[in-house]
Amino acid sequence: MLLSLDEATVRFGGRAVLDAVALDVAEHEVVCVLGPSGSGKSTLLRAVAGLQPLSGGRVVLGGRDQAGVPAHRRGVGLMFQDHQLFPQRDVGANVAFGLRMHGVAKGERDAEVSRLLELVGLPGAARRAVASLSGGEQQRVALARALAPRPRLLMLDEPLGQLDRSLRERLVVELRELFGRLGTTVLAVTHDQSEAFALADRVVVMRDGRIAQSGTPLEVWQRPADAFVARFLGFENVVPATVAGTAADSPWGKLPVPDGSAQGRRSVLVRPAGVRLVSADQGLACTVTARTFKGTHVAVHLQPADGPRVEAACPLRDAPEPGASVGVEFDVAETVVLD
Numbered sequence: 100m101l102l103s104l105d106e107a108t109v110r111f112g113g114r115a116v117l118d119a120v121a122l123d124v125a126e127h128e129v130v131c132v133l134g135p136s137g138s139g140k141s142t143l144l145r146a147v148a149g150l151q152p153l154s155g156g157r158v159v160l161g162g163r164d165q166a167g168v169p170a171h172r173r174g175v176g177l178m179f180q181d182h183q184l185f186p187q188r189d190v191g192a193n194v195a196f197g198l199r200m201h202g203v204a205k206g207e208r209d210a211e212v213s214r215l216l217e218l219v220g221l222p223g224a225a226r227r228a229v230a231s232l233s234g235g236e237q238q239r240v241a242l243a244r245a246l247a248p249r250p251r252l253l254m255l256d257e258p259l260g261q262l263d264r265s266l267r268e269r270l271v272v273e274l275r276e277l278f279g280r281l282g283t284t285v286l287a288v289t290h291d292q293s294e295a296f297a298l299a300d301r302v303v304v305m306r307d308g309r310i311a312q313s314g315t316p317l318e319v320w321q322r323p324a325d326a327f328v329a330r331f332l333g334f335e336n337v338v339p340a341t342v343a344g345t346a347a348d349s350p351w352g353k354l355p356v357p358d359g360s361a362q363g364r365r366s367v368l369v370r371p372a373g374v375r376l377v378s379a380d381q382g383l384a385c386t387v388t389a390r391t392f393k394g395t396h397v398a399v400h401l402q403p404a405d406g407p408r409v410e411a412a413c414p415l416r417d418a419p420e421p422g423a424s425v426g427v428e429f430d431v432a433e434t435v436v437l438d
């Protein structure tokens with residue numbers, strides 16, 4: 100393991116903001132830590148970087164306990180949300196900053212800066228003023244600067260936070276390619292799920308200073324560990340239910356659940372794609388309360404006579420109008436009993 104956190108704990112005024120966290124990051128792995136505001140993501144990064152002392156536990160980097168090792172000797176690169184470029188220096192001087200700190204000679208530095216700028220898609224930009232760059236370009240310069248000293252671990256804190264959506268979606272694909280090509284080991288934190296899912300080999304979901312779930316994007320998406328993770332991922336259709344065999348008693352009536360599901364009192368998730376609209380005299384009677392256009396489909400919000408709302412994903416052409424009465428059936432293939 101390149102990085103291991105072992106019972107890593109940070110307390111502020113008695114409150115554990117990082118609560119006995121265990122986390123391993125393998126060489127060349129890209130791990131994204133995801134969680135709501137205040138869940139401890141930045142504190143986790145700061146603890147690994149050596150900017151935040153631990154109240155307990157250990158940070159082990161490359162097999163060595165980092166207790167007492169100052170930030171600048173840990174060999175980690177950090178890139179923060181507000182990318183803090185030096186505004187009075189040009190692009191090249193910004194990228195060269197870490198190299199100068201490491202005493203790299205000028206000729207070698209210039210060559211390295213050119214190579215890095217090429218790598219992040221800004222060839223020949225070394226003499227440009229930082230202020231003349233767009234937000235996305237500044238982000239790339241910040242990335243080049245973080246990569247320059249060749250950190251064994253690159254840590255990103257909301258790396259694309261300030262950028263608009265379409266630029267973020269493009270940059271995230273570029274970053275993933277770049278990290279794959281360079282074999283960079285990355286620990287990133289974000290509160291944006293789509294960013295985490297697009298970037299990561301592994302996603303770690305945090306809640307209140309603890310890890311709620313860790314897995315590949317597919318695993319986490321298909322099997323959220325619990326109702327918190329499911330809701331955090333944006334799934335609305337989560338209800339308490341009592342599971343017996345392959346059926347669950349829920350506020351929406353009897354739901355079919357997969358064979359082998361955990362039994363007893365649980366939370367059940369039905370993905371919107373598994374909510375089928377049928378004629379009003381079949382299934383669970385609902386009224387359409389709203390429709391939201393989602394690009395590839397329409398999210399249809401449904402209110403049963405009794406119980407919480409249901410969200411269905413409908414093809415664009417046959418989404419019913421608000422006010423319509425419909426029946427709802429639940430597809431077992433999109434239903435998950437949460438542990």
Ligand SMILES: Nc1ncnc2c1ncn2[C@@H]1O[C@H](COP(=O)(O)OP(=O)(O)OP(=O)(O)O)[C@@H](O)[C@H]1O
Pocket residue numbers: 111116134135136137138139140141142143290
């Ligand atoms: N130096 C500090 N002193 C006291 N409390 C702190 C300190 N730093 C962080 N906290 C608290 O620790 C909790 C976790 O903060 P942290 O910044 O790690 O969360 P986060 O998940 O990164 O949140 P965000 O997504 O909003 O950046 C918060 O409740 C925060 O107020």
